[in-house]
Amino acid sequence: MGSNITIDDVAKALGISKTTVSRAISGRGRVSEKTKKRVLEYIKEVDYVPNAMAKGLAQRRNFNICVTLPGDYNAMELSFFHSILVGISDYLADKEYDILIAKVTENDISGLKRIVNNKKVDGVILTRTVIDGEAIKFLKTIDMPYLAIGSCPYDDVVQIDSMNYEGALELTSILLSKNFKKISLVCGNMLHYVTSDRLNGFKDAFKQANMKFDSSLLYADVVSESGIDKAVEDALRNGTDCIVCMDDYICTRVLRKLKTEKKKVPRDVKVASFYGSPILEFNVPAITCLEYPEDEIGMLAARTMLEMLEGEEEVPLKQRVGYNVVLKESTKIV
Amino acid sequence: MGSNITIDDVAKALGISKTTVSRAISGRGRVSEKTKKRVLEYIKEVDYVPNAMAKGLAQRRNFNICVTLPGDYNAMELSFFHSILVGISDYLADKEYDILIAKVTENDISGLKRIVNNKKVDGVILTRTVIDGEAIKFLKTIDMPYLAIGSCPYDDVVQIDSMNYEGALELTSILLSKNFKKISLVCGNMLHYVTSDRLNGFKDAFKQANMKFDSSLLYADVVSESGIDKAVEDALRNGTDCIVCMDDYICTRVLRKLKTEKKKVPRDVKVASFYGSPILEFNVPAITCLEYPEDEIGMLAARTMLEMLEGEEEVPLKQRVGYNVVLKESTKIV
DNA sequence: CTGTTAGCGCGTTCAA
DNA sequence: TTGAACGCGCTAACAG
Numbered sequence: 001m002g003s004n005i006t007i008d009d010v011a012k013a014l015g016i017s018k019t020t021v022s023r024a025i026s027g028r029g030r031v032s033e034k035t036k037k038r039v040l041e042y043i044k045e046v047d048y049v050p051n052a053m054a055k056g057l058a059q060r061r062n063f064n065i066c067v068t069l070p071g072d073y074n075a076m077e078l079s080f081f082h083s084i085l086v087g088i089s090d091y092l093a094d095k096e097y098d099i100l101i102a103k104v105t106e107n108d109i110s111g112l113k114r115i116v117n118n119k120k121v122d123g124v125i126l127t128r129t130v131i132d133g134e135a136i137k138f139l140k141t142i143d144m145p146y147l148a149i150g151s152c153p154y155d156d157v158v159q160i161d162s163m164n165y166e167g168a169l170e171l172t173s174i175l176l177s178k179n180f181k182k183i184s185l186v187c188g189n190m191l192h193y194v195t196s197d198r199l200n201g202f203k204d205a206f207k208q209a210n211m212k213f214d215s216s217l218l219y220a221d222v223v224s225e226s227g228i229d230k231a232v233e234d235a236l237r238n239g240t241d242c243i244v245c246m247d248d249y250i251c252t253r254v255l256r257k258l259k260t261e262k263k264k265v266p267r268d269v270k271v272a273s274f275y276g277s278p279i280l281e282f283n284v285p286a287i288t289c290l291e292y293p294e295d296e297i298g299m300l301a302a303r304t305m306l307e308m309l310e311g312e313e314e315v316p317l318k319q320r321v322g323y324n325v326v327l328k329e330s331t332k333i334v
Numbered sequence: 335m336g337s338n339i340t341i342d343d344v345a346k347a348l349g350i351s352k353t354t355v356s357r358a359i360s361g362r363g364r365v366s367e368k369t370k371k372r373v374l375e376y377i378k379e380v381d382y383v384p385n386a387m388a389k390g391l392a393q394r395r396n397f398n399i400c401v402t403l404p405g406d407y408n409a410m411e412l413s414f415f416h417s418i419l420v421g422i423s424d425y426l427a428d429k430e431y432d433i434l435i436a437k438v439t440e441n442d443i444s445g446l447k448r449i450v451n452n453k454k455v456d457g458v459i460l461t462r463t464v465i466d467g468e469a470i471k472f473l474k475t476i477d478m479p480y481l482a483i484g485s486c487p488y489d490d491v492v493q494i495d496s497m498n499y500e501g502a503l504e505l506t507s508i509l510l511s512k513n514f515k516k517i518s519l520v521c522g523n524m525l526h527y528v529t530s531d532r533l534n535g536f537k538d539a540f541k542q543a544n545m546k547f548d549s550s551l552l553y554a555d556v557v558s559e560s561g562i563d564k565a566v567e568d569a570l571r572n573g574t575d576c577i578v579c580m581d582d583y584i585c586t587r588v589l590r591k592l593k594t595e596k597k598k599v600p601r602d603v604k605v606a607s608f609y610g611s612p613i614l615e616f617n618v619p620a621i622t623c624l625e626y627p628e629d630e631i632g633m634l635a636a637r638t639m640l641e642m643l644e645g646e647e648e649v650p651l652k653q654r655v656g657y658n659v660v661l662k663e664s665t666k667i668v
Numbered sequence: 669c670t671g672t673t674a675g676c677g678c679g680t681t682c683a684a
Numbered sequence: 685t686t687g688a689a690c691g692c693g694c695t696a697a698c699a700g
Contacts, residue, residue, distance in 0.1 A: 006677055017687045022679060029680090030685060052452040053396055054677030056387045057692050064434070064454075071420060078412040086405060089437040093445045098454060099435040100398070103423040111427045118386040120398075120432060252616050259618045279613055282586050284593045340693055351671045356695060363696095364669055388693030391676050 005048050014042055025050065064100045065092060065305055066121040068112060068135065071105035077249075079277050080294055081127060084149060087298020088125065095306055097122075109134045116144055123305050125149065128194075145308045149301050151193030158308065160301045160319050164194055167290040167323040168201030168274050169208075172244070174325065175272060176209045178333060180242040184217035184235040186228060186254060187246045195246060198274045202244070214238075228253040236261065242270040242331070248277040251287060270331040285329035292323050339382050348376055359384065398434045399426060399639055400455040402446060402469065405439035411583075413611050414628055415461060418483060421632020422459065429640055431456075443468045450478055457639050459483065462528075479642045483635050485527030492642065494635045494653050498528050501624040501657040502535030502608050503542075506578070508659065509606060510543045512667060514576040518551035518569040520562060520588060521580045529580060532608045536578070548572075562587040570595065576604040576665070582611040585621060604665040619663035626657050 011018040016035065023029040024039035031039075042048075056062035067088060070081060089099055100121050102112040112135055115121055121144075126135055128150030136154060139146045147158040175183060185202055187195055206213040217240060219231035232254055235243060243258075245251035251273040258265060265271050265285055273280060276289030300319060307315045345352040350369065357363040358373035365373075376382075390396035401422060404415060423433055434455050436446040446469055449455055455478075460469055462484030470488060473480045481492040509517060519536055521529055540547040551574060553565035566588055569577055577592075579585035585607040592599060599605050599619055607614060610623030634653060641649045 007679095008677075018678075019680080019687055020685085023686090026679085032685060035685085047451075049451040049453075051391075051677055052454045053387050053390045054692090055679075057385075057391050057694090058677080058679040060692070062387055067435075069419060069423065078416050081416070082412050085403065085435065086437060089403065089435060089445070093437065093448070096448070098449055101401075101419065101423060101433040101435060103420060103427065111423070114427070114430070115432055117383040119383075120386045256616065256618050279616070282590065282613070284590050341695095342693075352694075353672080353696085354670060357670090360695085366669060369670090385693050388676090389695075391678090392693080392695040394676070 005046060007048075007050065010039070010043060010046070010048055013046075014038060061122045061309075062120065063097045064121045065097055065302070066100045066102050066112065066115050066124040068104040068125070068127050069101045070127060071103045071108070079279070083294030084127060084298040084301070087295035087300075088302040089298075090295070091299045091302035092306075097302075097306070104133075104135055106133050109138055113138060116142065122309055123147075125301050125305055145305065147301060147304055147308070149297060151197060153193060155317070158304065158315055158317055160297055160304065160321070162194075162292050162297070163320050163323050164197040164274070165201040165204075167292075167325070168198040169205045170201075171272060171274065171288075171290055171325050172202045172205035173208065174327070175242055175244070175270075175331065176205060176211060178331065180270060182214065182217060182238065182240045183242045183244060184219065184231075184238070184240040185244045185246070186219045186222050186231050186235075186250050188221070188223055188250055190221050198246060202274075222250070225253055229257045232257040232261070236263065236269070240269060242272065245271070245273040247275040248273055248280050248289070251275075251280060251289075255283060255287075265330050266332050267334050272331055276326060283330075285332075288328045288331040289326055290323050291326050293321060297321050339380060341382075341384065344373070344377060344380070344382055347380075348372060395456045395643075396454060397431045398455045399431055399636070400434045400436050400446065400449050400458040402438040402459070402461050403435050404461060405437045405442070413613070417628030418461060418632040418635070421629035421634075422636040423632075424629070425633045425636035426640075431636075431640070438467075438469055440467050443472055447472060450476065456643055457481075459635050459639055479639065481635060481638055481642070483631060485531060487527060489651070492638065492649055492651055494631055494638065494655070496528075496626050496631070497654050497657050498531040498608075499535040499538075501626075501659070502532040503539045504535075505606060505608065505622075505624055505659050506536045506539035507543065508661070509576055509578070509604075509665065510539060510545060512665065514604060516548065516551060516572065516574045517576045517578060518553065518565075518572070518574040519578045519580070520553045520556050520565050520569075520584050522555070522557055522584055524555050532580060536608075556584070559587055563591045566591040566595070570597065570603070574603060576606065579605070579607045581609040582607055582614050582623070585609075585614060585623075589617060589621075599664050600666050601668050606665055610660060617664075619666075622662045622665040623660055624657050625660050627655060631655050 007018045007021050011021045020031060020035060021039055023031045024036040092099060100115060102115050104112050124139060124144060124146040126146060126148040149160045151161055152159045187199060189195060203213060217235060217238060222228055222231050228250060243254055245254050263269050271287055273287055273289040276291045280287040280289060304315050341352045341355050345355050354365060354369060355373050357365045358370040426433060434449060436449050438446050458473060458478060458480040460480060460482040483494045485495055486493045521533060523529060537547060551569060551572060556562055556565050562584060577588055579588050597603050605621055607621055607623040610625045614621040614623060634655060638649050
């Protein structure tokens with residue numbers, strides 16, 4: 001394994017030129033079936049593996065894709081990122097591509113810059129935490145294919161998005177059909193596109209049901225822990241019977257607050273989340289939520305990236321993946 | 335940014351040879367301060383960045399380190415892996431190295447093999463989930479520096495380990511000093527080195543306190559969810575006053591079971607974990623546990639790897655990082 | 669202190 | 685169908 005023989009050695013051993021060997025391996029160019037077979041058998045026998053760097057230098061690419069690693073994160077996003085990474089990895093490995101990691105924070109993209117400027121990758125996949133930041137601005141100024149996973153403020157950027165609007169709409173509709181009368185919604189940062197997407201779905205569910213949403217039960221821009229606590233207090237005071245959370249992070253805090261307030265879920269109040277994660281599954285009771293197929297998202301991102309690099313056609317500017325509504329105990333009518 | 339000029343262009347523009355430019359940049363070899371300054375200023379002006387692949391080809395290395403990504407995981411390990419990754423990334427980025435990801439599962443290391451055989455990396459860092467498996471066996475057969483993060487069954491492998499024994503010893507001692515009389519311990523896979531390390535610390539704490547451990551309260555090889563449930567039931571039946579969990583995964587399940595059994599923590603029974611993670615922090619009440627500085631572990635692993643690659647001296651075969659005992663509400667005497 | 673020459677290992681013209 | 689020669693961009697050995 002990991003032998004140190006070169007294409008030259010192979011050529012000499014077989015008494016042919018390296019050109020022929022190269023062609024036999026790559027499949028490009030015409031080689032007789034006989035010699036091709038001879039080459040393929042020999043390289044397997046001696047376990048010859050082409051040197052990726054030399055190949056890259058000659059072809060001016062390196063078969064590496066950069067994936068950004070969120071440097072500042074909350075525990076909830078981890079499973080999202082990990083699943084995405086696994087999806088991307090699975091797809092790329094098949095095609096003999098590899099993943100290079102670039103840690104990126106909101107105000108530090110030096111790692112990404114270095115990797116890109118050093119030409120260590122053929123393309124960049126941006127994960128959702130950074131798509132609003134400096135990263136895209138930087139990539140826009142240079143000649144390097146890239147795409148974004150998640151909602152993205154630019155409409156000239158290739159992106160893989162989730163059906164956040166539709167998911168929120170459907171889940172909310174289901175809750176309304178259960179006859180909850182005072183549904184409240186706790187939102188995080190309203191500047192995030194994903195937030196407004198889900199909020200729109202939420203509101204439209206009311207419209208479709210010909211009901212009106214009591215806007216005093218909408219808690220926007222609730223980012224701090226204490227903010228969430230206050231929102232929950234207020235909602236309870238207003239007699240909410242169902243608290244919907246924008247994401248799993250908020251949901252965890254809401255559950256915590258309900259516990260200290262001695263409110264039982266689902267007996268005293270129902271709870272649902274527009275984004276589910278393993279951390280919510282472990283909760284007792286399990287939480288009704290929307291689930292997104294993260295590995296599929298990763299795969300799709302990887303496939304799209306390779307199409308950008310190798311495909312002849314334009315790739316669609318925006319692709320969207322579905323969701324599942326997962327009904328659990330937290331919204332059960334007791 | 336990301337200009338496409340080469341070292342040749344720089345040399346010509348400055349009327350000197352590329353060798354001199356190369357030397358001015360790398361710092362290797364003697365160059366007059368004057369020309370060095372001239373070069374450095376010029377490359378900054380035109381934003382020249384050396385092509386990493388060409389450099390790699392010439393130097394027979396590529397300034398990439400492979401980090402294995404656990405393909406099969408439980409949600410708990412995620413924060414561990416992520417923190418490690420951030421630590422490694424931070425250290426390596428400083429030294430102009432990058433991280434290549436290889437997804438590895440217990441019985442599939444083909445991705446790792448490809449990356450290594452293609453010579454896409456200079457070294458490999460194994461993360462804990464795979465250190466018992468095929469990966470090490472493979473790496474032992476070839477000529478590629480590698481190290482393992484976590485306890486490792488081989489004593490000829492460079493490893494970065496945590497002070498699992500000492501941590502378990504100290505935490506258990508503290509619990510004993512609180513006069514809990516019937517401490518039970520729920521363990522996972524006993525084949526894992528980390529498990530036996532912690533178990534030894536646990537037992538030795540009893541010895542040091544001149545107390546004897548009731549072995550009927552030791553639940554070994556509890557791997558399934560139902561197994562954990564049974565262990566908790568049995569422990570409660572035996573009148574346990576404190577349940578110690580081998581890790582955060584087990585702890586989550588134990589807490590869940592206690593909840594369905596209507597046992598309040600810490601009122602009815604105390605709970606502690608030999609491994610803490612964000613998921614336990616969010617619990618109400620917060621759980622007493624051991625915390626390990628994961629980013630430091632990552633940094634240390636990265637530093638050690640670079641020493642293996644560039645250092646002149648041998649690196650220590652085994653380095654160990656400390657821990658913190660975090661006392662929370664779950665073991666408070668009410 | 670600097671330049672010349674020769675590779676690193678592979679792909680790719682262009683002839684044959 | 686094959687091969688010789690050159691180039692990818694850089695570093696290293698050897699002169700000067």
